[in-house]
Amino acid sequence: MPVDAQGLDLPAKPGVYLFKRNDERVMYVGKATVLRDRIRSYFSKNPDRAMIPLLVEEADYVDCIVTQNPSEALMLERQLIRKHKPNYNSLLKDDKSYPFIAITNEEFPRILYTRHPPMDAKIWGPFPDVGAAKRVIQVLRYEFGIRDKDCKGKDGCMARHIGLCKGPCHDPDGYPSIVKAVTSVLDGDARLLIESLQKEMDGASQRMAFENAAKIRDMIAAIHKTLSQQIIHSRFYQDCDAIGFSSHGDIGTVVILHTKEGVIQGQVQYPLIHRGDIMESIALVLSEHYASRRPPRTLLLPTPVTGWIEHWLTERRKGSVDIRVPQRGELAKLRAMADSNARIHAERNAKKKSGSLEQMAADDAAKLLGMDSLNYIVCFDMAQLQGDERVGASVALRNGRPLKDEYRTYKVKTNAPDDLRMMREVIERWIRKQENWPDLVLLDGGETHLNMMTDLLNELGLSNSFTYAALAKKEETLHRPDEKSIILDQRGRLFIHARDEAHRFVNRFHRKRRARTAIADPLEAVPGLGAKKLQSLLRHFGGRKGIEHATVKDLVAAPGIGPALAERIKEYLQR
Numbered sequence: 001m002p003v004d005a006q007g008l009d010l011p012a013k014p015g016v017y018l019f020k021r022n023d024e025r026v027m028y029v030g031k032a033t034v035l036r037d038r039i040r041s042y043f044s045k046n047p048d049r050a051m052i053p054l055l056v057e058e059a060d061y062v063d064c065i066v067t068q069n070p071s072e073a074l075m076l077e078r079q080l081i082r083k084h085k086p087n088y089n090s091l092l093k094d095d096k097s098y099p100f101i102a103i104t105n106e107e108f109p110r111i112l113y114t115r116h117p118p119m120d121a122k123i124w125g126p127f128p129d130v131g132a133a134k135r136v137i138q139v140l141r142y143e144f145g146i147r148d149k150d151c152k153g154k155d156g157c158m159a160r161h162i163g164l165c166k167g168p169c170h171d172p173d174g175y176p177s178i179v180k181a182v183t184s185v186l187d188g189d190a191r192l193l194i195e196s197l198q199k200e201m202d203g204a205s206q207r208m209a210f211e212n213a214a215k216i217r218d219m220i221a222a223i224h225k226t227l228s229q230q231i232i233h234s235r236f237y238q239d240c241d242a243i244g245f246s247s248h249g250d251i252g253t254v255v256i257l258h259t260k261e262g263v264i265q266g267q268v269q270y271p272l273i274h275r276g277d278i279m280e281s282i283a284l285v286l287s288e289h290y291a292s293r294r295p296p297r298t299l300l301l302p303t304p305v306t307g308w309i310e311h312w313l314t315e316r317r318k319g320s321v322d323i324r325v326p327q328r329g330e331l332a333k334l335r336a337m338a339d340s341n342a343r344i345h346a347e348r349n350a351k352k353k354s355g356s357l358e359q360m361a362a363d364d365a366a367k368l369l370g371m372d373s374l375n376y377i378v379c380f381d382m383a384q385l386q387g388d389e390r391v392g393a394s395v396a397l398r399n400g401r402p403l404k405d406e407y408r409t410y411k412v413k414t415n416a417p418d419d420l421r422m423m424r425e426v427i428e429r430w431i432r433k434q435e436n437w438p439d440l441v442l443l444d445g446g447e448t449h450l451n452m453m454t455d456l457l458n459e460l461g462l463s464n465s466f467t468y469a470a471l472a473k474k475e476e477t478l479h480r481p482d483e484k485s486i487i488l489d490q491r492g493r494l495f496i497h498a499r500d501e502a503h504r505f506v507n508r509f510h511r512k513r514r515a516r517t518a519i520a521d522p523l524e525a526v527p528g529l530g531a532k533k534l535q536s537l538l539r540h541f542g543g544r545k546g547i548e549h550a551t552v553k554d555l556v557a558a559p560g561i562g563p564a565l566a567e568r569i570k571e572y573l574q575r
Contacts, residue, residue: 002057003019003059003060003061003062006041008039008062009347009348010035010036010039010062010064011035011036011038011064011066011344011347012034012035012036013034013035013066013067013340013344014031014032014033014034014035014066014067014068014069014070014072014073015031015032015035015065015066015067015073015076016029016030016031016032016064016065016067016073016077017029017030017031017032017038017039017062017063018062018063018064018065018080018084019055019056019062019086019088020059020060020061020062020063021058021059021060021234022060022061022367023339024489025052025079026084026086027055027058027059027086027087027088027521028059028086028088028089029077029080029081029084029086030077030560031073031074031076031077032073033073034064035064035068042055042056049263049486051088053238054157055088055295064344064556065257065266065267065341066182066337066340066341066344067337068333068336068337068340078239080266083266087395092159098363099113099114099115099133100113100114100115100117100123100124101113101123101124101133101136101137101186102114102117102118102121102122102123102124103121103122103146103179103182103183103186104118104120104121105118105121105122108147108168108169108172108175109146109179110146110147110148110149111137111140111147111148111182112143112147112148113133113134113137121362122183123188126153126281126396128235132271135218139197140182140185140186141165141419143196143197144178144181144182145167145178145330146165146178146179146182146556147165147167147168148165155567156213157370184382187397197216197220198220200216201213201216201217201220204216221288238260238272239259239296239298240296240297240298240299240300240331240334241256241257241258241259241284241295241296241298241299241300241338242256242259242300242331242334242335243255243256243257243282243286243300243301243302243335244256244257244259244298244302244335244337244338244339244340244342244343245281245282245302245303245339245340245342246339246342246343246345246346247274247281247346248346248347249276250351251271251272251346251349251357252271252272252274252281252346253269253270253271253272253342253345253346253349253442254269254270254272254281254282254285254342255267255268255269255270255339255341255342255345256268256269256270256285256289256338257334257337257338257341258296259334267338267341267488268289268342268344269341269345269487269490270285270289270396270493271357271360271491272284272285272286272345274358278302278303279303279304279305279306280545280565282301282302282303282305283292283309283376284541285313286299286305286309286313287309287489287547288493288496288497290313290316290474291316291473291476291496292475292487292488293441294316294317295313295316295317295321296317297317297319297321297322298321298322298324298331299321299323299324300311300324300325300326300331300334300335300338301323301324301335302325302335302339302573303325304323304325305323307527308528310323311527311528311564311565311568314562314563314564315528315563315565316561316562318562318563324446329367357400358399358400358401359399359400360397360400361400361493361494362375362397362400362425362494364375364490364491364492364493364494365491365492365493365494365495366526367491368486368488368491368492369440369467369469369480371439371467373439374397374439374440375398375400375439376396376397376398376438376439376440376493377396377397377438377439377440377441377442377494377498378394378395378396378406378430378438378440378441378442379394379395379396379397379441379443379444379498379499379501379502380392380393380394380423380426380427380430380442380443380444381393381499381503381506382419382422382423382426382444382501382506383506383509383510383531383532384412384419384422384510384535385509389510389514390411390412390416390422390429390514391409391410391411391412391414391506391509391510392409392410392422392423392425392426393408393410393502393505393506393508393509394407394408394410394430394502395406395407395498395501395502395505396425396438397494397498397501400494403499407505408430409505409506409509410426410429410430411513412425412426413425419445420445420448420449420452423443423445423452424452424456426439426459427443427456428451428456431456431460431462437465437466438466439466439467440466440467440468440469441453441469442468442469442470442471442495442498442499442502443469443470443471444469444470444471444499444502444503445470445472446470446472446474446477446479447470447472447479449470450469450479450480450481452470453468453470454481467480468480468481469495471488471495471496471499474489476488476492476496478492478495507530507531510533511524523537523547523569523572523573525572526565526568526569526572527568528564528565528568529565529568529569531561531563533560533565536558536559536560536561537555537558537561537569540542540557540559541558547569547573548573551570552566552567552570555569555570
């Protein structure tokens with residue numbers, strides 16, 4: 001459906017805006033000095049471009065990323081266009097392009113000032129201040145002698161004779177080091193160059209060569225100005241996510257800015273009910289967001305988090321995650337940008353008239369499945385340990401909120417040998433007591449659980465009674481009968497919440513049952529080692545003795561056991 005101009009609530013700040021479809025496809029990327037005013041212009045009676053009404057008609061909503069200033073917006077716009085390649089950017093594009101500094105990929109690389117850098121070149125920019133970028137190239141040529149033309153003269157060109165080029169075509173010795181030094185400066189490490197220029201400026205002042213000192217001062221200023229324009233494109237953002245947080249009353253918003261290879265890739269926002277503990281709210285979102293994707297190498301947070309989330313992230317990544325709370329520098333600027341975007345989204349979420357955040361999650365889930373509503377969900381999960389105390393549980397959500405009066409626990413009565421047949425027994429018992437069907441029955445499992453449900457309903461003559469699905473933990477994949485599987489994003493957060501709540505509830509019931517029969521294993525005191533992972537260990541090693549004699553390497557080989565968890569298990573056993 002067309003974008004609703006009345007429903008837009010955009011900030012009066014600089015940034016980038018994205019016209020999107022409900023399937024997250026980006027149709028157009030633009031920049032603005034004042035986002036609110038720029039977007040309003042798209043809904044004027046006399047748009048300045050003929051394709052604008054078509055764009056507004058085909059897009060479903062407008063998203064935005066707030067930047068610190070218009071220069072950052074310009075650079076981020078270019079990067080997002082290169083990433084998403086929106087169709088309408090080719091139809092609505094401006095006739096201008098923006099300048100870059102490039103170092104060519106050839107035997108003797110050249111430094112270029114260009115609006116159309118070669119495909120295989122290393123590039124920096126775009127640069128809003130053209131003059132500063134040109135002056136930086138001049139300084140780099142003067143200080144290092146990197147060439148700017150492909151001359152290959154026998155005796156070298158004029159630039160070589162006046163000291164602006166080392167003449168690699170004449171004598172290539174040492175030229176790779178020159179290119180490396182220039183690349184380092186453009187990446188932001190200009191400390192040594194600036195120190196050298198400052199000494200030169202001080203010397204000129206002492207000689208009373210004030211005109212020359214002023215020129216060097218201007219060179220230093222140009223370097224600072226040009227490199228400061230690299231906030232959006234930074235050597236530090238190699239594999240890094242920045243987390244921003246803001247709250248408006250009890251409505252909180254967490255924003256995650258994704259960066260890779262020095263470029264901001266986009267953002268994801270999570271609305272939530274904020275209970276006053278920022279660390280708790282952020283930990284909740286991190287556990288949801290990275291459940292279906294690999295965590296980055298570096299994570300920038302507004303506040304420190306407890307150790308368990310760090311261990312969990314390490315296990316998810318299968319390598320260390322550097323968690324930082326930066327206070328200064330480029331990483332702090334990036335994280336502050338995430339906060340700015342979180343504030344915008346928090347204010348917008350607070351103003352929405354669609355009701356609670358829980359209801360918003362239910363509405364998003366319904367749209368994802370193509371349903372009119374999804375206000376009543378029942379979710380099932382099972383638990384056992386070595387075949388003993390085999391139990392199941394169901395939880396219910398009404399309008400996205402837990403309906404604890406309808407939480408149920410089940411003790412498996414038959415000799416069903418596995419989770420699949422245990423779940424079949426429990427669901428059949430539940431079905432026979434139902435008077436009204438939910439909008440959706442959700443199973444903690446994969447395609448085999450889905451097929452089991454299909455067979456059961458066919459046997460009972462209830463094949464068209466209600467909608468059902470199975471949610472697999474691998475990549476948070478939702479399986480549905482006769483439909484394409486869906487890898488969930490933030491729109492499917494209700495399903496993930498229901499599954500996790502069922503898992504928590506059944507494990508609590510399971511622990512209580514085992515405590516009554518003295519089956520509880522001391523290893524469950526190890527953080528992160530729950531009933532299912534302990535069961536996996538026991539099956540893998542054939543019993544408790546096998547676990548006790550296993551090395552860390554042996555433990556990691558067991559399904560579901562990561563390096564960090566293996567270390568904790570071994571440490572516990574050695575006490």
